[in-house]
Amino acid sequence: EAGVAQSPRYKIIEKRQSVAFWCNPISGHATLYWYQQILGQGPKLLIQFQNNGVVDDSQLPKDRFSAERLKGVDSTLKIQPAKLEDSAVYLCASSPAGQGAYGYTFGSGTRLTVV
Amino acid sequence: AQKITQTQPGMFVQEKEAVTLDCTYDTSDPSYGLFWYKQPSSGEMIFLIYQGSYDQQNATEGRYSLNFQKARKSANLVISASQLGDSAMYFCAMRGNNAGNMLTFGGGTRLMVKP
Numbered sequence: 001e002a003g004v005a006q007s008p009r010y011k012i013i014e015k016r017q018s019v020a021f022w023c024n025p026i027s028g029h030a031t032l033y034w035y036q037q038i039l040g041q042g043p044k045l046l047i048q049f050q051n052n053g054v055v056d057d058s059q060l061p062k063d064r065f066s067a068e069r070l071k072g073v074d075s076t077l078k079i080q081p082a083k084l085e086d087s088a089v090y091l092c093a094s095s096p097a098g099q100g101a102y103g104y105t106f107g108s109g110t111r112l113t114v115v
Numbered sequence: 116a117q118k119i120t121q122t123q124p125g126m127f128v129q130e131k132e133a134v135t136l137d138c139t140y141d142t143s144d145p146s147y148g149l150f151w152y153k154q155p156s157s158g159e160m161i162f163l164i165y166q167g168s169y170d171q172q173n174a175t176e177g178r179y180s181l182n183f184q185k186a187r188k189s190a191n192l193v194i195s196a197s198q199l200g201d202s203a204m205y206f207c208a209m210r211g212n213n214a215g216n217m218l219t220f221g222g223g224t225r226l227m228v229k230p
């Protein structure tokens with residue numbers, strides 16, 4: 001079974017530029033999560049999708065962050081314009097609908113550096 | 116609201132010895148799950164062990180065991196016979212049934228195994 005795929009692996013941009021991250025979950029997983037992990041901290045949920053609908057985006061800074069999962073499969077997270085404090089690892093995870101224990105799988109993450 | 120606290124920013128352990136990583140939690144959900152993840156320097160989140168709030172016995176997975184004390188709201192990870200490859204960040208996380216299946220993470224503990 002293929003894992004959760006994320007790209008790019010690394011990205012360096014200047015502040016005020018825009019950037020997009022892509023995630024392809026495990027086939028058949030209905031739930032997709034985006035987490036932000038700032039260096040030295042635990043991951044923090046940004047947004048959760050169930051199929052192509054948003055379940056929770058309460059911690060997403062909507063003035064600059066956006067995310068979509070149009071066909072209920074892969075997802076894109078965008079930042080525009082980026083700030084220095086957005087430097088972090090962005091982790092994507094997926095799980096089957098209704099489960100959250102053993103079915104929860106993380107991708108390798110995208111490490112963003114804003115200079 | 117859910118909260119996970121890991122009070123040990125860093126821990127040293129001698130190779131082949133056991134080590135306990137502390138985790139306390141707070142939640143109003145009557146049913147919840149507790150997880151431990153390992154994050155090596157490469158960045159991926161590796162699932163280690165899971166404990167359900169109604170499980171009667173402490174979870175074990177190979178060299179990992181979870182010391183679950185429900186009344187004290189603690190879920191400490193015990194690693195027996197430490198190996199050099201165990202050096203990594205370790206995160207405790209919680210999923211509550213009223214939280215849309217999302218995981219809430221603690222701040223992590225960096226474990227360093229000395230040869």
